[in-house]
Amino acid sequence: MKKELFKKIYNEIKKSKTIYLVRHIGPDPDAVASQIALRDSIRITFPSKNVFAIGANAARFKYLGTLDKPNSFDFENDLIITLDIPDSNRIDGVDVKKFKNVIKIDHHPFVEKFAKIEYIDDKNTSACQIVLEMILNTKLKCNKNIAENLFMGIVSDSNRFLFDYTSYSTFDLVSLIIKKYKLNIQDLYKKMYMKPLSEVRLLGYIQSNIKVTKNGFAYIEIENDIINSFHADAASASNMINDLNNIHEILVWLFITKDEKKDLYKVNIRSRGPIINEIAAKYNGGGHKYASGVRTKDRNILNNLIKELDEVCRFYKINK
Numbered sequence: 001m002k003k004e005l006f007k008k009i010y011n012e013i014k015k016s017k018t019i020y021l022v023r024h025i026g027p028d029p030d031a032v033a034s035q036i037a038l039r040d041s042i043r044i045t046f047p048s049k050n051v052f053a054i055g056a057n058a059a060r061f062k063y064l065g066t067l068d069k070p071n072s073f074d075f076e077n078d079l080i081i082t083l084d085i086p087d088s089n090r091i092d093g094v095d096v097k098k099f100k101n102v103i104k105i106d107h108h109p110f111v112e113k114f115a116k117i118e119y120i121d122d123k124n125t126s127a128c129q130i131v132l133e134m135i136l137n138t139k140l141k142c143n144k145n146i147a148e149n150l151f152m153g154i155v156s157d158s159n160r161f162l163f164d165y166t167s168y169s170t171f172d173l174v175s176l177i178i179k180k181y182k183l184n185i186q187d188l189y190k191k192m193y194m195k196p197l198s199e200v201r202l203l204g205y206i207q208s209n210i211k212v213t214k215n216g217f218a219y220i221e222i223e224n225d226i227i228n229s230f231h232a233d234a235a236s237a238s239n240m241i242n243d244l245n246n247i248h249e250i251l252v253w254l255f256i257t258k259d260e261k262k263d264l265y266k267v268n269i270r271s272r273g274p275i276i277n278e279i280a281a282k283y284n285g286g287g288h289k290y291a292s293g294v295r296t297k298d299r300n301i302l303n304n305l306i307k308e309l310d311e312v313c314r315f316y317k318i319n320k
């Protein structure tokens with residue numbers, strides 16, 4: 001079943017002259033690595049095709065490679081492949097609804113059908129792991145650079161093999177590419193995890209100042225003044241959410257940062273017990289069972305979300 005769908009996607013790629021790889025706004029290493037790895041794989045497999053990975057440039061992830069500037073689109077004939085994104089309105093750079101040929105490759109819980117072929121494996125660690133499985137099950141080619149990007153995407157989205165859906169097959173796949181392409185794991189980890197002291201200090205601030213309720217719900221609004229005083233940026237602040245996992249007193253935790261330009265609150269939520277994506281969805285957000293997000297302009301929505309998540313923690317503790 002999986003293999004058949006990979007073949008179908010491969011045939012669509014083979015048929016198309018121009019292909020665009022896209023992913024979600026607010027990029028993360030899995031999203032960027034999957035689009036760049038699949039682009040490069042298609043390029044070396046089919047050198048005569050025009051293949052582009054597009055979306056806003058993510059300077060923080062430049063170690064994964066560079067993105068392309070889009071040409072003018074041919075809505076009838078161009079193939080769009082979306083990666084790491086379950087809903088069409090959060091795709092960066094294109095309006096997929098205008099295109100006839102769209103393929104979705106994703107590992108988030110289903111939100112909306114917008115592509116003619118949808119490969120969804122919501123029990124997979126990452127979009128990068130799916131791309132790797134597809135390369136191994138079709139005639140798509142791979143090289144060391146592609147393997148490095150796929151490795152970094154898998155490592156990042158699984159939080160170094162800590163999260164749910166890390167399985168023996170994740171290790172099998174990773175071990176296979178480490179061996180075949182002689183990946184230097186230490187070098188790759190350095191690219192991913194070296195950070196300035198200012199960020200460490202900001203994390204210290206967050207850890208010291210986050211509020212924790214008696215129900216095990218933790219939350220903090222990280223004001224831009226604070227972020228600036230540590231010479232860090234809002235994106236790295238909100239990414240620190242993963243550093244608060246595995247704390248006895250905390251079941252669900254939430255960060256609020258603000259995008260001043262768009263006048264928008266960005267809420268990042270994690271859980272190590274209660275399922276949170278259904279709650280995020282009620283507030284127009286979404287994501288995985290234990291890792292979700294919400295964007296809103298409305299402070300009342302934030303307050304209600306905080307109340308509801310605290311209540312969910314209370315309920316979870318009673319029923320455990």
Ligand SMILES: [Mn+2]
Pocket residue numbers: 030031084107125126127157
């Ligand atoms: Mn992902």
